[in-house]
Amino acid sequence: MIEFEAPKPxxxxxxxxxxxxxxxMRPVSRYFDENEHAIPWDYINFMHMAMKATGAGSLAPKExxxxxxxxxxxxxxxxxxxxxMLEMLSWGDVGIYLCTPGGxxxxxxxxxxxxxxxxxxxxxxxxxxxxAFGAMAMTESQAGSDTSAIRxxxxxxxxxxxxxLNGEKIFVTGGQKSLEEGNGLVVVWAxxxxxxxxxxxxxxxxxAGAPGIKVTKLEHKMGIRASDTASLVLQDCRVPFxxxxxxxxxxxxxxxxxxxxxxxxxxxxxxxxxxxGIGVARATLELLKELLSQQGIIIxxxxxxxxxxxxEREVIDMEILLRSAWLLIIKAVWMADNKLANSMEASMSxxxxxxxxxxxxxxxxxxxxxxxxxxxxxxxxxxxDAKITDIYEGTGQINRLIVARNVLGYTGRELR
Ligand SMILES: Cc1cc2nc3c(=O)[nH]c(=O)nc-3n(C[C@H](O)[C@H](O)[C@H](O)COP(=O)(O)OP(=O)(O)OC[C@H]3O[C@@H](n4cnc5c(N)ncnc54)[C@H](O)[C@@H]3O)c2cc1C
Numbered sequence: 001m002i003e004f005e006a007p008k009p010x011x012x013x014x015x016x017x018x019x020x021x022x023x024x025m026r027p028v029s030r031y032f033d034e035n036e037h038a039i040p041w042d043y044i045n046f047m048h049m050a051m052k053a054t055g056a057g058s059l060a061p062k063e064x065x066x067x068x069x070x071x072x073x074x075x076x077x078x079x080x081x082x083x084x085m086l087e088m089l090s091w092g093d094v095g096i097y098l099c100t101p102g103g104x105x106x107x108x109x110x111x112x113x114x115x116x117x118x119x120x121x122x123x124x125x126x127x128x129x130x131x132a133f134g135a136m137a138m139t140e141s142q143a144g145s146d147t148s149a150i151r152x153x154x155x156x157x158x159x160x161x162x163x164x165l166n167g168e169k170i171f172v173t174g175g176q177k178s179l180e181e182g183n184g185l186v187v188v189w190a191x192x193x194x195x196x197x198x199x200x201x202x203x204x205x206x207x208a209g210a211p212g213i214k215v216t217k218l219e220h221k222m223g224i225r226a227s228d229t230a231s232l233v234l235q236d237c238r239v240p241f242x243x244x245x246x247x248x249x250x251x252x253x254x255x256x257x258x259x260x261x262x263x264x265x266x267x268x269x270x271x272x273x274x275x276x277g278i279g280v281a282r283a284t285l286e287l288l289k290e291l292l293s294q295q296g297i298i299i300x301x302x303x304x305x306x307x308x309x310x311x312e313r314e315v316i317d318m319e320i321l322l323r324s325a326w327l328l329i330i331k332a333v334w335m336a337d338n339k340l341a342n343s344m345e346a347s348m349s350x351x352x353x354x355x356x357x358x359x360x361x362x363x364x365x366x367x368x369x370x371x372x373x374x375x376x377x378x379x380x381x382x383x384x385d386a387k388i389t390d391i392y393e394g395t396g397q398i399n400r401l402i403v404a405r406n407v408l409g410y411t412g413r414e415l416r
């Protein structure tokens with residue numbers, strides 16, 4: 001049976017998160033856009049308490065208990081729930097959502113690459129008493145779309161049983177917050193064998209307070225300005241041997257398991273990043289319709305298309321785009337929950353969401369004219385916030401390549 005209704009725990013959660021988004025994010029949306037990186041820890045602590053009170057906690061997918069009270073198998077809904085949660089919080093404000101304590105991409109990398117023991121060790125901090133952030137540092141100046149070009153190295157100090165990391169990472173979302181207040185972590189991708197290309201790639205957990213890692217720059221950005229995007233330098237940064245994610249035997253391996261781990265991380269995170277774009281698009285469409293109705297323009301759903309005005313047709317087309325993009329996300333997260341290979345669906349959902357949020361926010365500014373362009377309303381801000389959906393976690397071009405490879409049955413080498 002195909003089920004299109006959100007399971008009850010998800011719709012209840014969304015309902016509660018709407019209150020947070022409406023009352024704690026929207027009122028400060030403009031302020032934290034104009035005052036970049038200015039979110040104080042008081043506000044972060046406040047959001048942390050709100051997330052805990054709503055049960056949203058760690059903003060990381062949770063394993064649903066396998067059996068219900070009657071002993072029946074429960075469906076896994078962790079990624080589906082996460083998509084709904086992030087959509088709603090991004091409807092509130094996507095930049096502020098990125099400053100809401102939670103595991104973020106760091107937790108996703110631990111989940112995709114860590115052993116069960118590592119998952120317990122590194123993930124329990126999220127959603128606990130103290131707020132904690134998780135980030136993932138893959139990108140380097142010469143390694144963006146081509147992640148296998150990373151040059152950050154990890155060398156084993158056998159005497160002390162520690163890894164020594166050296167290199168520079170750029171564009172790390174939440175990099176500063178993850179290292180700042182003592183309880184977060186950054187998953188740093190490094191190579192244990194620079195001559196081995198992607199075979200040498202491995203993820204390492206660098207916990208806040210580790211010696212030898214520091215933030216060197218915060219980007220000034222077009223959108224998601226509340227969120228910090230950091231450059232990190234690792235200089236003889238030491239982490240315990242067991243902070244390498246995955247098997248301890250990896251130093252001997254010459255397989256591409258490390259690179260596959262990176263791709264598995266993206267398969268999990270791309271649909272939920274897509275969901276954040278849909279939150280922005282939905283916010284835009286709702287405000288657009290409200291502003292139009294104030295001017296006496298009410299969309300006449302159900303009329304034949306030729307009887308509609310041009311604006312009505314545009315708005316209805318935007319709704320179609322929004323809903324179709326959301327369905328692709330639901331399919332991709334449903335597959336992730338059911339442990340099905342979802343590379344193609346994850347990339348498809350990300351491409352579509354990036355296109356849709358860019359188009360909807362641009363159209364809304366265009367339709368509202370001066371009202372859309374000025375800072376009196378959030379339309380111009382959402383237009384700026386939208387574009388990142390199409391850049392991080394693989395650009396639109398890269399995700400299109402992945403879809404094409406899957407459809408045509410080509411490898412990465414054959415179609416690049
Ligand atoms: C605000 C922000 C936050 C970010 N957060 C993170 C983070 O938390 N962690 C992290 O590791 N990284 C992060 N990134 C980095 C982001 O993932 C990269 O910017 C992105 O992957 C593109 O890499 P690049 O910038 O090096 O561009 P390049 O790889 O140099 O690409 C430049 C252009 O060429 C296109 N292109 C490249 N290769 C191909 C190809 N084969 N075919 C067709 N077109 C191609 C790209 O699509 C792009 O349009 C963030 C970036 C930004 C802007």
